[in-house]
Amino acid sequence: MTEANSFSLDVASHPDNVGLARLAVAALAAGAPFGVPDLEEIRVAVSEAVTNAVQHGYGGRRDGRVRIEATLSQDRLKVVVSDQGRGIEDVALARQAAAGEGERLGLGILFMETFMDHVVVESHPGQGTRVVMEKRVPVAALAADGD
Amino acid sequence: MFYRVEPHLLTVGLEQDLDLATAPAVRAALDTLLDRYPDRDVRLDLDAVSFLDSTGLGVVLGRYRRLAASGRTLHLVGVRPAVAAVLTVAGVRQIMTWDPAVLNDGRKRGGVADDGGQLV
Numbered sequence: 001m002t003e004a005n006s007f008s009l010d011v012a013s014h015p016d017n018v019g020l021a022r023l024a025v026a027a028l029a030a031g032a033p034f035g036v037p038d039l040e041e042i043r044v045a046v047s048e049a050v051t052n053a054v055q056h057g058y059g060g061r062r063d064g065r066v067r068i069e070a071t072l073s074q075d076r077l078k079v080v081v082s083d084q085g086r087g088i089e090d091v092a093l094a095r096q097a098a099a100g101e102g103e104r105l106g107l108g109i110l111f112m113e114t115f116m117d118h119v120v121v122e123s124h125p126g127q128g129t130r131v132v133m134e135k136r137v138p139v140a141a142l143a144a145d146g147d
Numbered sequence: 148m149f150y151r152v153e154p155h156l157l158t159v160g161l162e163q164d165l166d167l168a169t170a171p172a173v174r175a176a177l178d179t180l181l182d183r184y185p186d187r188d189v190r191l192d193l194d195a196v197s198f199l200d201s202t203g204l205g206v207v208l209g210r211y212r213r214l215a216a217s218g219r220t221l222h223l224v225g226v227r228p229a230v231a232a233v234l235t236v237a238g239v240r241q242i243m244t245w246d247p248a249v250l251n252d253g254r255k256r257g258g259v260a261d262d263g264g265q266l267v
């Protein structure tokens with residue numbers, strides 16, 4: 001049986017750290033019997049949350065801090081991505097898929113919601129944003145793993 | 148990135164994951180090729196792209212819009228399951244065609260259904 005495991009990463013709001021966060025969370029998640037498509041979905045969700053922190057939270061500035069906390073327990077993966085950037089005025093509005101600026105599609109939060117089982121976005125304008133995402137380990141895999 | 152020019156077709160292959168870190172350079176390189184070879188439809192080979200998120204998709208759809216504005220088409224080939232999942236959720240199939248990645252022996256890479264768009 002999978003033992004609880006976790007990490008906390010504090011990274012600069014640099015575009016290269018989007019891939020780093022993806023890699024770290026996927027490596028942790030690989031400790032549970034997630035399927036390959038599950039791991040791909042986790043990668044996308046983490047990428048979206050960290051990208052938003054860098055792009056929107058800090059407006060592309062690279063000197064902000066983004067924290068990625070990931071916890072793998074017996075039945076689920078929990079990922080918390082937080083920044084101390086500009087925050088979101090209206091979270092409900094932000095969650096509605098609508099074209100963003102330039103080539104942004106307004107799909108990031110939709111991807112998080114589609115690919116994870118549970119997504120909470122908390123934000124205080126001027127203080128920052130915190131995204132909490134959870135994905136359950138497939139029940140069939142848990143049963144097969146139960147020794 | 149590699150590309151091949153034929154009389155009516157420009158094929159461009161991307162060879163890196165598409166996210167916030169890589170999007171600016173990929174966007175610029177694609178636009179340079181699109182401008183250098185006008186009047187050609189474009190085939191974008193994603194066989195070596197194992198990851199794409201909404202930022203990467205923005206680059207692809209942005210190129211689609213540029214091409215469509217001048218009556219050119221964009222067709223995606225070599226779409227891996229992970230990339231197909233993102234395209235499917237985004238509803239890209241309604242505007243663009245794509246073909247799944249195939250293994251050397253002609254079989255599709257794991258996880259892609261026959262319509263090429265859906266994870267199984």
Ligand SMILES: Nc1ncnc2c1ncn2[C@@H]1O[C@H](COP(=O)(O)OP(=O)(O)OP(=O)(O)O)[C@@H](O)[C@H]1O
Nearest residue numbers: 052053056057094100104105106107108109129201
């Ligand atoms: N960490 C954040 N800090 C500040 N604003 C945010 C943050 N995350 C999201 N937002 C706001 O929520 C909106 C929706 O985010 P979402 O990721 O769904 O779309 P997008 O980033 O605009 O486009 P895409 O993700 O398709 O590139 C953003 O445009 C932005 O205004």
Ligand SMILES: [Mg+2]
Nearest residue numbers: 048052108109
């Ligand atoms: Mg986004």
